[in-house]
Amino acid sequence: MTNREFFEQVLRLTDTKTLDALDAASVIRTFRAGELILRAGDPVTEVSFLISGALRSFYFDAAGHEITDCFAARFGTPALPSFLEEKVRSPINLEALTATELLCAPVDVALSHIAQNTACVRVYTDLLHEAFNRHWQIKQMVSQHTATERHRWFLGAFPELDGVAKDRTIASFLGMTPVTLSRIKRTVRGEQPYPRPAAEVPIVLTPSQNHCRAVLFRGALLVVLAKGREDRLLDHKVGHNRRHGQLNEGDNKRPRDNQ
Incomplete structure (x- = not known):
């Protein structure tokens, strides 16, 4: 799929002028597994969409512990750590979990067409709506369900990450300790978890x-x-x-x- 086909078929843009501008300005960027794509505080200069691979966003709490905020592993998922604005800085770290390809377009080009084209406004609104629903679902799952239910939900929501993301990153995302996650995984496999220590x-x-x-x-x-x-x-x-x-x-x- 070419860059132009992505904007046409995935984002459903039809305006020729907008397609020409995005096609001319966009590039495919590749990242190695474990590579930091954005660091918290870095300026956000591009709008990115996942073409292949997997992403993780994370931050550090007051004690310096790494907390996973979100994962992305499906084609077309936007990799935008904040609202689309000029001169905005990333509030979070973005990492490639595996070898990853992103389709990237300059923020200023995207903003100029959002200001002129109602179809671009629709696309941007739809992406914000989807992101809001996804993060609200995560918040409800982590705060209102048991650890076992959270793990079961994760396997359904992110099947691509099974065996890819490390247990400690999944555990922090689901609001549990790595020991608890390991115990749940053994139980799911039909094995009895080890008793609590000593x-x-x-x-x-x-x-x-x-x-x-x-x-x-x-x-x-x-x-x-x-x-x-x-x-x-x-x-x-x-x-x-x-x-x-x-x-x-x-x-x-x-x-x-x-x-």
Whole structure:
């Protein structure tokens, strides 16, 4: 599809003068996976539309944590971080999640035709309406639904991003921690999620195991021994004799990281 065909078939513009101007001024820009397209505070000089690839917009909260605001992965989606105005600066960061192509036209050219052509006004109004509805849907989903429902909605709304976007970016977008998202994904796959970390349980220890602490972790009893300057971690499987306060022999294997 040529640039002109995009404006004709996707944006449904018909005015020859407008099409000629946009076709002459527009270019296709390519970006590598992970490349920052716009940084918060950068001037917005182009109106961009997604041709291929995937995008993510994000910002940093007061604590410096990266928060994903939105994703885009469908052909024709506008990649405009703010209202279309002259000398406006981006309020947010825009990143290419994968190798990405954008159709870009100068803001001043677009604004001049919006001011002269009612069809351009219609296109711009439709894009604003679509963006408003999308962001309101996201706000309602994140604030009014459970974490599992949010994840299910994400898979339906952004099927192109499954296996593409990192879990931490999806989690921040859905308003949950990466640990919660990982637990939900394991449950969806039919696997039982790991229990919440470390709850202390009462057990009976032998005299040689004094100054010890017993912790329940992933269905196993972890006995932390502290003798003089030596610290050891023993992983003991729970046996049938647990009800008697005794532990089976372990294999000294450390548990894997819970992240």
